[in-house]
Amino acid sequence: MKRRLQIAGGLLVALFLILGLGSCSKKEQPLEEVSYRLKWLFNISVVGDLWADAYGNFERNGLKVTVKPGGPEKDAIKELEIGHAQFGVASADQVIRAVSKGSPIVVLAQLFQVNPLHWIYRPDKTPLKTPQDLKGRTIGITYGGNDETIMRALLAKYKIKEDEVKLFSVRYDYTPFYQGKVDLWPLYRNAQAPIIGEKLRKAGEKFDLLSPSKLGVQFVANSVVTTQKMLEERPETVKRFIKALLEAWREALDPENKDKAIETVLKYNPETSQEIVRKQLPATRILMLPEPNFEFGKIDVAAWKQTEQIMLAQKLIAGPVQIENRLILGGE
Amino acid sequence: MHMQLEFKDINYHYPGSTNQVFKNLTCAITTPGFHALFGPSGVGKTTLAKMISGEIGGFSGEISARKIHQILYAYNLERLPGWTSVQEHLTATTPGSNRGKIEELVTTFGLEPCMHSRFVQLSLGQQNRTNLARYLLQDFDLLIMDESLANVDEVTKENIILKMKAMFPHRCFLYISHNVVEVAKFCKQILILRSHHKTPQTVSISGQDYSNGMPPANKDLEHTMLEIVNAL
Amino acid sequence: MLYRRIYQFFIIYFIGLTVLFMIKYVLKLSDYVIPSPLEIWQTGQSVFFRYLINVLDTLSVAILGHILSICLATIVGIIGRLTLWIGSFIRVAAYNIQAYPIVAVAPIIFILLGDGLSSRLLITAMICYFPLLLSFLGILSEPVSEIEHFYEATMRMNWHLQVKIRAFENINKIITVIVGSGTLAMVGTIVSEFVAANAGIGHSIRIALYQSDLAKVLVALFLIGICTSLYLVSLEWLGLVVRKRLYSN
Numbered sequence: 087m088k089r090r091l092q093i094a095g096g097l098l099v100a101l102f103l104i105l106g107l108g109s110c111s112k113k114e115q116p117l118e119e120v121s122y123r124l125k126w127l128f129n130i131s132v133v134g135d136l137w138a139d140a141y142g143n144f145e146r147n148g149l150k151v152t153v154k155p156g157g158p159e160k161d162a163i164k165e166l167e168i169g170h171a172q173f174g175v176a177s178a179d180q181v182i183r184a185v186s187k188g189s190p191i192v193v194l195a196q197l198f199q200v201n202p203l204h205w206i207y208r209p210d211k212t213p214l215k216t217p218q219d220l221k222g223r224t225i226g227i228t229y230g231g232n233d234e235t236i237m238r239a240l241l242a243k244y245k246i247k248e249d250e251v252k253l254f255s256v257r258y259d260y261t262p263f264y265q266g267k268v269d270l271w272p273l274y275r276n277a278q279a280p281i282i283g284e285k286l287r288k289a290g291e292k293f294d295l296l297s298p299s300k301l302g303v304q305f306v307a308n309s310v311v312t313t314q315k316m317l318e319e320r321p322e323t324v325k326r327f328i329k330a331l332l333e334a335w336r337e338a339l340d341p342e343n344k345d346k347a348i349e350t351v352l353k354y355n356p357e358t359s360q361e362i363v364r365k366q367l368p369a370t371r372i373l374m375l376p377e378p379n380f381e382f383g384k385i386d387v388a389a390w391k392q393t394e395q396i397m398l399a400q401k402l403i404a405g406p407v408q409i410e411n412r413l414i415l416g417g418e
Numbered sequence: 419m420h421m422q423l424e425f426k427d428i429n430y431h432y433p434g435s436t437n438q439v440f441k442n443l444t445c446a447i448t449t450p451g452f453h454a455l456f457g458p459s460g461v462g463k464t465t466l467a468k469m470i471s472g473e474i475g476g477f478s479g480e481i482s483a484r485k486i487h488q489i490l491y492a493y494n495l496e497r498l499p500g501w502t503s504v505q506e507h508l509t510a511t512t513p514g515s516n517r518g519k520i521e522e523l524v525t526t527f528g529l530e531p532c533m534h535s536r537f538v539q540l541s542l543g544q545q546n547r548t549n550l551a552r553y554l555l556q557d558f559d560l561l562i563m564d565e566s567l568a569n570v571d572e573v574t575k576e577n578i579i580l581k582m583k584a585m586f587p588h589r590c591f592l593y594i595s596h597n598v599v600e601v602a603k604f605c606k607q608i609l610i611l612r613s614h615h616k617t618p619q620t621v622s623i624s625g626q627d628y629s630n631g632m633p634p635a636n637k638d639l640e641h642t643m644l645e646i647v648n649a650l
Numbered sequence: 651m652l653y654r655r656i657y658q659f660f661i662i663y664f665i666g667l668t669v670l671f672m673i674k675y676v677l678k679l680s681d682y683v684i685p686s687p688l689e690i691w692q693t694g695q696s697v698f699f700r701y702l703i704n705v706l707d708t709l710s711v712a713i714l715g716h717i718l719s720i721c722l723a724t725i726v727g728i729i730g731r732l733t734l735w736i737g738s739f740i741r742v743a744a745y746n747i748q749a750y751p752i753v754a755v756a757p758i759i760f761i762l763l764g765d766g767l768s769s770r771l772l773i774t775a776m777i778c779y780f781p782l783l784l785s786f787l788g789i790l791s792e793p794v795s796e797i798e799h800f801y802e803a804t805m806r807m808n809w810h811l812q813v814k815i816r817a818f819e820n821i822n823k824i825i826t827v828i829v830g831s832g833t834l835a836m837v838g839t840i841v842s843e844f845v846a847a848n849a850g851i852g853h854s855i856r857i858a859l860y861q862s863d864l865a866k867v868l869v870a871l872f873l874i875g876i877c878t879s880l881y882l883v884s885l886e887w888l889g890l891v892v893r894k895r896l897y898s899n
Contacts, residue, residue: 163683187685258846
C-alpha cells in the first residue's frame with residue numbers, strides 16, 4: 087500500500103514536471119525580429135525608442151527590435167522600401183515627398199505634436215512683437231531643409247517678401263549667431279535650445295524662441311512609418327510594435343520616471359551632460375504631450391494637410407497627394 | 419718637373435661592406451701622355467678613377483698630384499640635357515679659349531652629321547664620342563676616360579686617340595678599357611690593377627705608345643699584350 | 651582625345667544608370683528611392699542651366715586651386731631638395747597633414763575664413779597639394795647623375811640648371827601627376843562646398859540630398875563628369891604641347 091502510494095506520488099510529480107516544462111517551452115516562443123530605423127542619432131528626441139529598447143517593451147509584445155540610429159546620410163523610408171527595416175521614423179515632409187513619388191508608405195503615429203524647429207533670438211537686440219518685426223532681420227535657414235520650408239511658409243503667411251528679410255545659409259557652427267551677424271538661428275527647441283541657451287545665459291545674454299506653430303504654421307515633424315505591404319501582410323506585427331512603442335513613450339515621458347528616462351538617454355548618448363539632458367526632457371515632453379492626458383502618438387490630420395499645402399505652395403511636390411489617405415488613425 | 423700622380427698605401431672597402439677593394443695599393447704615373455688603367459671586371463678601376471677625381475673619399479693612404487690641378491672624369495653612360503642639340507651644347511659649354519678646337523674635334527670624331535641632333539637621336543657610338551668631345555674641350559690637366567670609346571668602330575677609335583695625342587701632348591690621360599690590343603698599342607704606361615689578394619696590387623707595364631708614323635711591329639705588340647695578360 | 655574621354659564617360663555613366671534602374675525594377679522600388687528615367691529627364695531639363703553654372707563655378711575654383719597647388723608644390727619641392735634633412739622633414743609633414751580628413755578640416759576653415767572664394771580655394775589646394783608635393787619632392791631631390799655629372803665636374807652647376815634637368819627628365823611623370831591631381835582638385839572643391847560652402851555644385855548636391863532628390867544628384871553627377879573630363883583633356887593636351895615644345899626647341 088505504502089509502495090503504491092509512493093509510485094502514485096512519483097507519477098504525479100513526473101506529470102507536473104512534464105506539464106510545467108511543456109508550458110515553459112510554450113512561453114519561450116521565438117521573438118519576431120524586426121528593424122526600426124530612427125531619423126537621427128540617439129538623443130533626447132528618441133527617448134521613448136531608447137526606453138523601449140532598454141526596458142523590454144518590445145520583448146513583452148513578442149518582438150525583438152533592432153533600434154538603429156539615423157543620421158544625415160540615412161533615410162528610413164528608403165530602407166523600408168528596400169527591406170532593410172520594417173519600421174522607421176521620418177518627418178512629414180519626407181513622407182509627403184515619398185508619397186508624391188509613389189512610395190508605399192503609411193504613417194502609424196505622430197511623435198511630435200508641435201514641431202521642435204524654432205528660431206532662437208536675442209529679444210534685447212531683436213525685439214519681435216509681431217511677425218512683421220522680422221522685416222530687415224537676418225534669418226538663418228538651411229537651404230533645402232525643413233527650416234527653409236517653414237520660414238518661407240511663415241513669411242508667406244504674413245505677406246513678408248523675401249527681399250524684406252536677409253536669409254543666411256546655416257551650417258554646423260553657431261559662430262555667426264554668437265557674433266551677432268545673424269539675428270535668428272534655427273534649432274531644435276528640445277535638443278539644442280537648452281545647450282545654446284545655457285551658453286547665452288553664461289554670457290549674460292537673454293534669449294527667446296520664435297515658434298512657427300504658435301504663429302499658425304503647422305508643419306508636422308517626426309512620425310512612425312511603415313510600408314503598406316507590412317500593414318497588409320503582417321498587421322499583427324504592426325499592432326504589437328505600435329502598442330509596445332507607444333507604451334514605452336508614455337513611460338519615458340511620465341514625470342515619475344524622469345530620472346530613469348535621463349539615465350536611459352545618457353546610456354545611449356554619453357556625449358551630452360546629465361545637466362543638459364535634465365533640461366531637454368521636459369522640453370521634449372511639452373512638444374509631444376502638449377496637454378495633460380493627451381493621447382501620445384495621436385495623428386493631427388489637419389496639421390498633415392497643412393504641411394502638404396505648404397509643400398505644394400512652395401512647389402516641393404508636383405501635385406496634391408491626399409496625405410490623409412496614408413495616415414493610419416487609431417494606431418494601436 | 420713633370421706631372422705626377424702618385425698612390426701611396428691606398429686601402430679601401432665599400433661602405434657597409436667588409437670586402438676590401440684596395441690593399442696597400444702603391445703606384446705612380448710620372449709623365450704626361452696617354453696611359454691606361456687595365457684590369458678584370460669588378461677589380462675597382464672605376465672606384466680608383468673616382469678616388470682620383472675626388473668623387474669618392476673615405477679611403478686611407480694618399481693620392482698626390484704634382485702639376486695636376488684640374489682632373490676630369492668622363493664615363494660612357496653620361497648624357498647631354500634633352501632640350502639642347504649637340505652644337506648648342508658644345509658652344510655653350512666650351513670655354514672661350516678652346517672654341518677654336520671645336521671644329522677640329524668634331525671633324526676627327528665624325529660628329530658633323532650629329533650637330534643639329536639631340537642626344538637621344540644619336541647612336542651609342544655617336545653619344546660616347548659627343549661626350550668625350552665636350553670633355554676634351556674643357557680645361558684639364560688629367561682626363562680619366564672610363565670606357566669613353568665603347569661602341570666606337572676601330573678605325574674611328576684610332577683616329578680619335580691619335581688626334582688626342584697630337585692635340586694635347588702635354589696633358590695626361592688615363593684610359594680605362596677592357597681592350598688589350600688598343601691598350602697595348604696606344605698607351606705609354608699601363609697600370610694593371612689586380613685583385614687585393616695579389617701583392618703588389620698594381621703592376622706597371624710600358625705600352626707601345628703608338629702616336630703617328632709607323633704602327634708598332636706585331637711582335638712588339640704581342641710581347642706587350644703577353645706582359646699584360648701575365649700580369650693579371 | 652576629347653571625343654574618346656567623353657564617350658568613355660558616357661559609357662560609365664549610363665552603365666551606372668542602367669544598374670540603378672535594374673535594381674529599381676527588380677526590387678520594385680518607388681521613384682522616391684530611385685527616380686524613373688522620365689523623372690531624371692524632366693529634372694534635368696529644369697535644373698540643367700542652373701547646375702551647369704554651379705559646375706562651372708566649382709570648376710573655376712578647382713582650376714585656380716590646382717594652379718595654386720602646382721606653384722606651391724614646385725616652390726616647396728625646390729626648397730626640399732636643398733638638404734636631406736629639409737627634404738625628409740617636408741615629406742613627413744606632408745604625409746601627416748594629408749591624413750587629416752578634409753571633412754573635419756573644412757568646417758574649421760570656413761569658420762576662420764568665412765564663406766568666400768578663399769576658403770574653397772584653400773581646401774581645393776590642400777587636397778591636391780600633397781600628392782603633387784610628394785611627387786615633385788621625389789623628382790626634384792633625385793639626381794640625374796648621367797646629365798648632372800658633367801656640370802658638377804666642370805663647376806657649371808647651379809640650382810636652376812639642376813631643377814631644369816630633373817624636371818625635364820621627369821616631364822612625363824610630372825604631367826601624369828598634374829593630370830591625376832586635376833581630378834582631386836575637382837573632388838576637393840565639391841567636398842568643401844558640400845560640407846560648408848554656399849555656392850557651387852557641392853552646395854547644390856547637399857540641398858538635393860536634404861530633399862532626398864536623387865534625380866537632381868544624378869543630373870549633377872552627369873555635369874560634373876562632363877566638366878571634369880573636359881578639364882582633364884585640357885590638361886593632357888597642355889602636357890602634349892609642353893612636351894612637343896620642349897623636344898622641338
